[in-house]
Structures are given as C-alpha cells and as structure tokens.
C-alpha cells in the first residue's frame with residue numbers, strides 16, 4: 001500500500017491528483033444504457049483508460065476490504081455508496097496508471113459524488129457523455145446481461161431506475177447547464193451508438 005492514496009483528504013489537504021492533472025470524461029446514463037460497452041470501444045479508438053466506479057467497488061468487495069460488506073449491501077439494494085469510498089478508489093486507480101486521460105464510467109451518480117470529487121481532486125471534466133435510453137430497453141438489456149451481478153434482478157433494477165431518476169439525472173442537468181453534456185441516443189444498436197460517440201470525441205473544429 002503506502003504511496004498511493006492520502007487517506008486523510010481532510011479539508012485543506014491536497015488531493016494526490018493535484019500534481020497529475022489528468023484529463024477526465026464522465027460517462028453517465030441509466031443502468032444498462034451501454035456505458036461499459038461503449039467505454040471499451042472508446043479505449044480502443046481514443047487511448048483513454050476506462051475506470052468503472054461499479055467495477056472498482058465490486059473489486060473492493062472481492063479484495064476483502066473492511067468496507068466490503070457495506071459496499072455489497074448497498075450494491076444489492078441499488079443505492080449509492082458514500083463518495084469518500086468511491087473517490088478514494090478512483091484516485092488510487094488514476095495514480096496507479098501512467099495514462100493521463102480517463103473515462104470515468106458511472107460516476108458521479110449524485111450531487112454528493114459530483115461536489116465531493118470536484119472539491120477533493122480539483123478535476124473538472126472535459127465533457128460528459130450522456131447515454132440516453134428508455135427504461136424498457138435498459139431493463140431488457142440488464143435482464144440479459146448475464147454477468148452474475150447481484151443487482152441485475154428485476155426488483156433491484158427497479159430500485160436502480162428510481163435512484164437514477166431521483167439522484168443521477170440532477171448531475172447530468174448540472175453539467176448541461178455548464179454546456180458540458182454530449183447526449184447520445186443509446187437505444188440504437190452498439191455500432192450506431194459508437195458512431196455518435198466517435199463524433200463526440202472528434203476534435204472540435
């Protein structure tokens with residue numbers, strides 16, 4: 001352990017990221033909207049490193065960390081883990097990677113995530129990709145995902161949709177008000193969605 005994360009991050013203390021100043025794109029959208037799928041494509045084409053907040057939390061459970069049981073319970077209920085836990089995992093993943101550009105997938109998921117990340121790391125995203133997809137389509141995809149996830153059952157899926165509408169949409173609205181959101185119609189087939197994603201990453205003229 002040791003070098004990577006400053007576990008204190010109290011007010012006034014600097015984030016471990018303040019030196020690195022990575023370029024960040026937030027990838028947001030409802031559960032099953034295709035964030036992970038498209039991030040894999042973006043990594044191939046544009047050389048970003050993909051960090052999924054959900055994957056980092058699931059890895060933390062597997063590692064047997066002291067927070068594991070709490071995270072497991074929250075994921076099973078579809079609720080959002082406290083920011084300080086998720087932000088530490090993101091900081092660590094960024095610091096451990098040589099790359100200087102990152103896709104942060106599934107974070108920030110509520111106003112607390114957003115404000116804490118900004119104040120702790122000082123990082124403002126280059127832009128925000130928003131995968132817009134109907135609940136009907138997302139539900140169909142999640143029920144067919146087959147990754148053995150504890151939260152891909154109809155009961156938890158409904159809770160996750162409610163959390164998305166009640167808490168996560170506000171983050172997208174916040175960035176929209178800053179002119180940072182690139183909205184993608186994510187209800188189409190994977191290849192068509194990626195065409196729109198590529199256009200979002202194309203250098204501004």
Ligand SMILES: Nc1ncnc2c1ncn2[C@@H]1O[C@H](COP(=O)(O)OP(=O)(O)O)[C@@H](O)[C@H]1O
Pocket residue numbers: 029030031032033034035036037038141142144145146186187188189190191193
């Ligand atoms: N455009 C698409 N059309 C149909 N199925 C898709 C599409 N994008 C992703 N999927 C499938 O839907 C499921 C959820 O996709 P995923 O990328 O894990 O979404 P998210 O990370 O937003 O929850 C996966 O099984 C994936 O293969």
Ligand SMILES: Nc1ccn([C@@H]2O[C@H](COP(=O)(O)OP(=O)(O)O)[C@@H](O)[C@H]2O)c(=O)n1
Pocket residue numbers: 030031032035036052053054055057074075076077078079080081082086105106107108109113151160
């Ligand atoms: N910023 C985040 C991201 C995920 N999570 C938790 O992890 C779960 C799964 O997130 P995910 O991003 O892997 O889910 P999908 O949107 O990919 O289906 C969420 O329902 C939350 O319980 C969180 O607490 N905070």
Ligand SMILES: [Mg+2]
Pocket residue numbers: 035036052054106
């Ligand atoms: Mg995902």
